[in-house]
Amino acid sequence: MKFRKFIQPLEEGFLSEGDVIRAEGLTKQFGNFTAVDHISFTVHKGEIFGFLGANGAGKTTAMKMLCGISTMTDGQVCIAGYDLKWHVRRIKREIGYMSQKFSLYEDLKVWENIRLFGGIYGLKEDEIERKTELLLDRLDLRKQKNSLVRSLPLGWKQKLAFSVAIIHNPKIVFLDEPTGGVDPATRRGFWEMIYDAAEQGITIFVTTHYMDEAEYCDRVSIMVDGRIEALDTPARLKEMYNSDNMDQVFHTLARRAKRDE
Amino acid sequence: MFTVVAEDIAKSYSRKVRALKGVSLSVDKGELFGLIGPDGAGKTTLFRILTTLILPDSGTASVCGYDIVKDYKEIRKRVGYMPGKFSLYQDLSVRENINFFATLFGTNLKDNYETVKDIYSQIEPFERRKAGALSGGMKQKLALSCALIHRPDVLFLDEPTTGVDPVSRKEFWAMLKRLKEQGLSIIVSTPYMDEATLCDRIALIRNGSFMDTDSPSGIISKFDRTLLSVKGSRMPALLKALRADDRVHSCFAFGDTHHIVMNKSVSADVIGSLHSSLLARGFDDVEIKSIAPNIEDCYMYLDTINR
Amino acid sequence: MKSFRTFISFVKKEFSHILRDTRTLMVLLVMPVVMILLFGFALSTELKSVKVAVYAPSMDVITERIVTQVDASPYFTVSHYIKEKSGFERVMLSNKAQVIIAFEENFYHRVVHDGQGAIQILVDGTDMNIGQMATFYLNSIIASCRQELMMESMLNATETLLPPVMINVNTKMLYNPQMKSSFNFVPGVMGMILMLVCAMMTSVSIVREKQRGTMEVLLVSPVKPVSIILAKAIPYFTLSVVNLVTIIFLSVHLLKVPLSGSLFWVIVVSMLFIMVSLSLGIFVSTIVNTQEEAILISSMVFMLPTLLLSGMLFPIESIPVVLQYVSHFIPAKWYIEAMKVMMIQGLDIRYCMDSVLILCGFLVVIVSASILTFKNRL
Numbered sequence: 001m002k003f004r005k006f007i008q009p010l011e012e013g014f015l016s017e018g019d020v021i022r023a024e025g026l027t028k029q030f031g032n033f034t035a036v037d038h039i040s041f042t043v044h045k046g047e048i049f050g051f052l053g054a055n056g057a058g059k060t061t062a063m064k065m066l067c068g069i070s071t072m073t074d075g076q077v078c079i080a081g082y083d084l085k086w087h088v089r090r091i092k093r094e095i096g097y098m099s100q101k102f103s104l105y106e107d108l109k110v111w112e113n114i115r116l117f118g119g120i121y122g123l124k125e126d127e128i129e130r131k132t133e134l135l136l137d138r139l140d141l142r143k144q145k146n147s148l149v150r151s152l153p154l155g156w157k158q159k160l161a162f163s164v165a166i167i168h169n170p171k172i173v174f175l176d177e178p179t180g181g182v183d184p185a186t187r188r189g190f191w192e193m194i195y196d197a198a199e200q201g202i203t204i205f206v207t208t209h210y211m212d213e214a215e216y217c218d219r220v221s222i223m224v225d226g227r228i229e230a231l232d233t234p235a236r237l238k239e240m241y242n243s244d245n246m247d248q249v250f251h252t253l254a255r256r257a258k259r260d261e
Numbered sequence: 262m263f264t265v266v267a268e269d270i271a272k273s274y275s276r277k278v279r280a281l282k283g284v285s286l287s288v289d290k291g292e293l294f295g296l297i298g299p300d301g302a303g304k305t306t307l308f309r310i311l312t313t314l315i316l317p318d319s320g321t322a323s324v325c326g327y328d329i330v331k332d333y334k335e336i337r338k339r340v341g342y343m344p345g346k347f348s349l350y351q352d353l354s355v356r357e358n359i360n361f362f363a364t365l366f367g368t369n370l371k372d373n374y375e376t377v378k379d380i381y382s383q384i385e386p387f388e389r390r391k392a393g394a395l396s397g398g399m400k401q402k403l404a405l406s407c408a409l410i411h412r413p414d415v416l417f418l419d420e421p422t423t424g425v426d427p428v429s430r431k432e433f434w435a436m437l438k439r440l441k442e443q444g445l446s447i448i449v450s451t452p453y454m455d456e457a458t459l460c461d462r463i464a465l466i467r468n469g470s471f472m473d474t475d476s477p478s479g480i481i482s483k484f485d486r487t488l489l490s491v492k493g494s495r496m497p498a499l500l501k502a503l504r505a506d507d508r509v510h511s512c513f514a515f516g517d518t519h520h521i522v523m524n525k526s527v528s529a530d531v532i533g534s535l536h537s538s539l540l541a542r543g544f545d546d547v548e549i550k551s552i553a554p555n556i557e558d559c560y561m562y563l564d565t566i567n568r
Numbered sequence: 569m570k571s572f573r574t575f576i577s578f579v580k581k582e583f584s585h586i587l588r589d590t591r592t593l594m595v596l597l598v599m600p601v602v603m604i605l606l607f608g609f610a611l612s613t614e615l616k617s618v619k620v621a622v623y624a625p626s627m628d629v630i631t632e633r634i635v636t637q638v639d640a641s642p643y644f645t646v647s648h649y650i651k652e653k654s655g656f657e658r659v660m661l662s663n664k665a666q667v668i669i670a671f672e673e674n675f676y677h678r679v680v681h682d683g684q685g686a687i688q689i690l691v692d693g694t695d696m697n698i699g700q701m702a703t704f705y706l707n708s709i710i711a712s713c714r715q716e717l718m719m720e721s722m723l724n725a726t727e728t729l730l731p732p733v734m735i736n737v738n739t740k741m742l743y744n745p746q747m748k749s750s751f752n753f754v755p756g757v758m759g760m761i762l763m764l765v766c767a768m769m770t771s772v773s774i775v776r777e778k779q780r781g782t783m784e785v786l787l788v789s790p791v792k793p794v795s796i797i798l799a800k801a802i803p804y805f806t807l808s809v810v811n812l813v814t815i816i817f818l819s820v821h822l823l824k825v826p827l828s829g830s831l832f833w834v835i836v837v838s839m840l841f842i843m844v845s846l847s848l849g850i851f852v853s854t855i856v857n858t859q860e861e862a863i864l865i866s867s868m869v870f871m872l873p874t875l876l877l878s879g880m881l882f883p884i885e886s887i888p889v890v891l892q893y894v895s896h897f898i899p900a901k902w903y904i905e906a907m908k909v910m911m912i913q914g915l916d917i918r919y920c921m922d923s924v925l926i927l928c929g930f931l932v933v934i935v936s937a938s939i940l941t942f943k944n945r946l
Binding site: 314352 | 571
């Protein structure tokens with residue numbers, strides 16, 4: 001029975017017109033431990049989707065599966081029109097990824113990083129050229145074109161990393177705690193870039209520990225103990241949990257957590 | 262008598278990299294002092310100087326009445342320190358970690374159990390687990406227990422809550438509050454502005470210098486501009502429109518609203534006039550309120566005028 | 569007393585680190601075994617200008633001819649003429665020559681008139697490969713001389729029947745009479761393993777604490793930095809002793825190395841070398857900041873030269889002169905030399921006192937250098 005389920009292709013129309021991600025019963029088990037426990041959700045085209053949860057709630061594991069870095073134990077997932085089980089490589093071409101831990105090569109120059117990632121995502125030579133110029137102007141990095149990324153302030157690095165992650169105009173970009181450690185103004189500058197990208201039609205899938213950033217999202221899901229406990233717009237969530245801000249919503253939900261990783 | 266006093270501390274790593282440009286602070290006994298600022302602002306350098314790990318280029322400082330240069334040995338007996346990248350010994354168990362740090366200071370868990378009980382009892386059920394297998398929140402509790410095991414007079418915590426979820430962060434701060442009430446002086450750094458209000462006094466640090474040092478309410482009371490919150494349906498477009506307005510000094514997104522700092526010479530009915538000019542630009546559902554600033558507003562405001 | 573207890577708990581912690589990293593521990597323990605076995609079966613070296621001493625009681629035409637041809641070959645240099653038979657041992661022990669060609673009395677007469685001359689080749693078997701190859705090449709040189717002699721006597725022949733010219737070569741291997749090729753690399757493997765465990769592992773484990781941020785906490789504690797370092801060294805010292813015992817045991821029981829010298833002194837000198845390597849590791853850890861750097865420096869600056877220049881793979885005589893000078897600065901070279909003298913030649917420690925003293929010198933220099941570079945602060 002299980003085997004049949006595994007080889008079954010996704011039904012026609014599994015992913016509806018306006019959506020880019022649909023997950024049904026996505027599960028990850030490590031031995032007896034269920035890190036991600038049958039979660040289901042859809043992400044609409046062009047929206048900013050906040051993926052929240054306490055440390056150890058399973059959001060990193062879930063994100064890894066969606067990016068195709070980790071294989072799922074069970075469930076059906078369709079990303080950008082492709083079945084995650086069969087077309088991981090195809091999906092990888094349609095997504096961008098940026099995390100706080102890894103983003104750019106510190107020992108390469110600014111333009112070398114842009115060029116490298118352009119190459120990795122299979123952009124053509126003249127396109128890379130054009131994109132490089134565009135990015136240097138937009139990020140105001142023309143003077144630093146030849147500096148090593150290491151020497152840039154953290155805020156610029158993050159902006160550059162984000163620009164590079166969407167250099168190939170992906171359908172979706174996954175951001176794993178993208179704004180850690182920068183000053184408040186820079187953090188907001190970063191979110192303005194996210195808005196711009198969303199306006200261009202790129203779907204944003206983002207995790208964060210800053211609860212005010214949750215308010216910037218179109219819709220927010222909150223994971224507790226491997227399950228999605230809540231998923232709605234910030235306004236509706238606040239209403240539902242009778243809270244003034246997302247911080248309170250988060251606390252109400254995360255306190256229900258029983259497991260300790 | 263202050264537990265920690267620093268006068269005009271400066272430190273450069275090279276001619277270009279000036280980590281600290283002359284900062285001064287004093288921390289009272291039983292005070293919780295916060296260093297608030299982003300990565301690279303100089304927080305870690307200041308911690309390392311105060312814990313006698315590096316020498317300042319200029320300036321003087323004392324901890325528990327001892328000079329950080331001459332009497333570093335005395336200071337090392339009296340402080341607890343949790344470095345930013347501190348990660349315990351992953352291959353040792355919880356119990357082994359705490360025992361090791363206890364013997365490091367010539368004491369043991371039994372003698373000082375009372376000191377750490379509040380925190381350690383929470384991880385005690387997992388004593389035999391390897392530190393590497395603990396969750397983020399528990400690792401922190403263990404690290405804090407290890408820093409406390411020798412009953413230090415001062416606790417230095419370098420970004421203890423970075424990368425930790427809001428719930429664990431809140432728990433951590435509750436622990437700090439209880440420690441403070443026991444008479445411990447605590448200096449803690451954090452990039453999270455919302456944690457600033459949990460400190461007795463804070464220093465807002467940016468690019469190696471303090472923009473201001475005061476109690477959180479003191480810093481807020483010094484904010485002398487009009488601060489408005491604006492809410493509407495087309496938030497990104499609204500932000501751009503507000504920035505273009507010459508009455509607006511600065512404008513940033515703030516959760517589900519935008520906070521705008523007005524220029525000094527604005528009329529009394531600025532809300533009304535702003536409302537009508539936004540309406541003229543097609544923002545018909547805008548809601549404008551005058552609000553009291555929080556620390557993050559103050560930080561960003563000081564940041565814009567110091568830039 | 570209190571600080572001693574602290575120290576003991578430190579040592580315990582270091583042991584836990586090592587014992588829990590089972591994979592690395594296995595590598596460290598199994599490697600010497602594998603190396604001993606591998607080197608025992610496959611090792612080849614090339615020889616060049618081996619020093620040859622000649623004993624020719626009657627310096628005649630044929631003797632001279634053979635000696636000249638030996639000297640002319642790229643493999644040998646005639647370095648010394650020995651006057652008396654009693655001088656053989658001294659020449660060998662003082663390393664003036666590794667091979668002695670001894671002609672019998674009245675060699676010319678015996679060859680020409682009796683058609684039968686005898687040559688004895690004495691080879692220093694300590695450097696096994698050289699010994700074996702030297703014998704082979706010398707035999708072929710002598711054989712070709714004999715061919716020439718026969719041709720000439722045939723051309724000069726007045727009578728039709730001449731007795732054939734015979735030269736009997738008798739080879740004798742000194743110090744390693746059974747020509748066990750396994751013997752010689754044993755000291756080399758010892759030098760390398762000890763260097764690896766002590767220098768590389770110690771420096772990596774100290775630097776790991778720097779990278780993890782735990783070193784900061786250790787420094788901001790009343791513990792003396794010296795005891796942090798000493799506590800790191802003790803487990804690796806122990807591990808090295810285990811390896812040393814393994815190697816000696818395997819050599820004696822598996823490879824049948826006779827170990828004719830004093831086991832006591834072999835162990836004492838090995839301990840000395842272990843301490844030199846440990847201090848090298850500590851020194852490295854004071855100047856680098858990442859584990860990668862530590863590994864690179866230990867392997868490039870210590871391991872590689874140990875492998876190449878210590879006489880383990882290639883005889884020191886066969887490497888360029890410049891590198892021979894460089895090899896003087898490699899502690900392992902002196903250790904290996906001392907071990908060769910004591911384990912294989914079976915001589916007393918007196919005969920390698922110079923190497924031992926040089927090792928002591930290294931120890932003093934490196935320890936003082938580490939103390940000078942070690943900081944109480946970051």
